[in-house]
Amino acid sequence: MLNAFAAVVGQKAQGCWLGYGSVLFLEFGELHPLEHQTHPRGEWSLSSARILWRIEQDDSVLGGSEDDRPTMEAAIEYINGNTLVAGELLEASGDSVLTFSGRVVLKTFVLSSAEDSRWHLTLADGSHVSLGTARSGMGTVS
Amino acid sequence: MTTGDAATIRDLSRPIWGTQVWQVRLNVQHIFQDRGVLEGMDGLWLDFREFRPKRELGEGHRSVASLYINLRNCGARLEQHGVPVVMSGDPSARVLGEVQRLVGIRLVDVEVKPPGGETLLRFDSALVLSCFPAVSREGDSWVLNTDLGDVLKLGPGPRMTYISGRR
Numbered sequence: 001m002l003n004a005f006a007a008v009v010g011q012k013a014q015g016c017w018l019g020y021g022s023v024l025f026l027e028f029g030e031l032h033p034l035e036h037q038t039h040p041r042g043e044w045s046l047s048s049a050r051i052l053w054r055i056e057q058d059d060s061v062l063g064g065s066e067d068d069r070p071t072m073e074a075a076i077e078y079i080n081g082n083t084l085v086a087g088e089l090l091e092a093s094g095d096s097v098l099t100f101s102g103r104v105v106l107k108t109f110v111l112s113s114a115e116d117s118r119w120h121l122t123l124a125d126g127s128h129v130s131l132g133t134a135r136s137g138m139g140t141v142s
Numbered sequence: 143m144t145t146g147d148a149a150t151i152r153d154l155s156r157p158i159w160g161t162q163v164w165q166v167r168l169n170v171q172h173i174f175q176d177r178g179v180l181e182g183m184d185g186l187w188l189d190f191r192e193f194r195p196k197r198e199l200g201e202g203h204r205s206v207a208s209l210y211i212n213l214r215n216c217g218a219r220l221e222q223h224g225v226p227v228v229m230s231g232d233p234s235a236r237v238l239g240e241v242q243r244l245v246g247i248r249l250v251d252v253e254v255k256p257p258g259g260e261t262l263l264r265f266d267s268a269l270v271l272s273c274f275p276a277v278s279r280e281g282d283s284w285v286l287n288t289d290l291g292d293v294l295k296l297g298p299g300p301r302m303t304y305i306s307g308r309r
Binding site for chain 1: 215221228277278300
């Protein structure tokens with residue numbers, strides 16, 4: 001297991017949103033409006049491209065990345081307002097499990113060997129970290 | 143899906159444990175647009191058979207079941223020794239080349255994890271096919287049709303469906 005999510009564990013998720021298709025944007029910390037952007041950006045922002053995801057609570061599946069858009073958006077609302085309690089990134093596959101307060105769990109599944117099929121963490125100073133897999137390690141800061 | 147449902151699916155899948163994949167079928171969809179051609183996979187089938195001993199009439203192999211994995215509702219990844227080999231989002235040429243590893247391989251067992259229904263098919267040679275359902279309400283993630291007429295489905299959504307072929 002990698003402690004890839006250490007920067008955001010303990011932070012409250014708010015303003016999380018669904019991008020194009022099923023791309024998930026998780027915003028943490030204080031929200032800041034961005035010029036020419038519809039959605040404000042958190043102090044930390046996690047986004048995913050080309051990964052499947054599913055949001056669960058207890059024995060229920062609230063929504064997944066192959067659901068229709070209203071169902072996906074409703075599921076993401078369950079994350080908003082909750083604190084990230086723990087995050088696990090499986091080194092070999094790049095799959096992850098993010099556990100939030102309120103018994104909400106986000107599970108992801110890497111779908112492609114492509115380099116962009118993983119989490120990207122945007123830090124408060126605007127730099128980016130790719131939360132890598134065994135293909136590329138922990139990624140690089142740009 | 144509850145823990146009990148997952149255990150039930152595991153039990154109902156036992157008829158294919160120990161049987162051999164004799165055929166793999168993969169649907170590749172080509173989409174022609176004004177900007178070019180896209181391609182993607184929408185379905186994977188594993189056909190299982192078992193060997194009938196000499197003392198039985200009709201010595202040879204007997205078809206047992208067919209497993210359909212709906213790649214529109216769930217992702218699939220083939221791993222060996224815990225290392226990803228190929229994934230359903232990879233280019234189809236790569237997938238076509240790698241899924242052939244499953245032909246002739248014996249299925250060891252099936253595990254389903256609640257509540258989402260992640261399904262692990264464990265084969266000989268340390269091969270594992272993982273299925274990750276990404277739907278909550280509608281659609282099937284996989285369907286197992288046995289030659290006895292039984293139908294076992296992960297669907298709709300994370301729910302299980304079983305229809306017995308015995309009348």
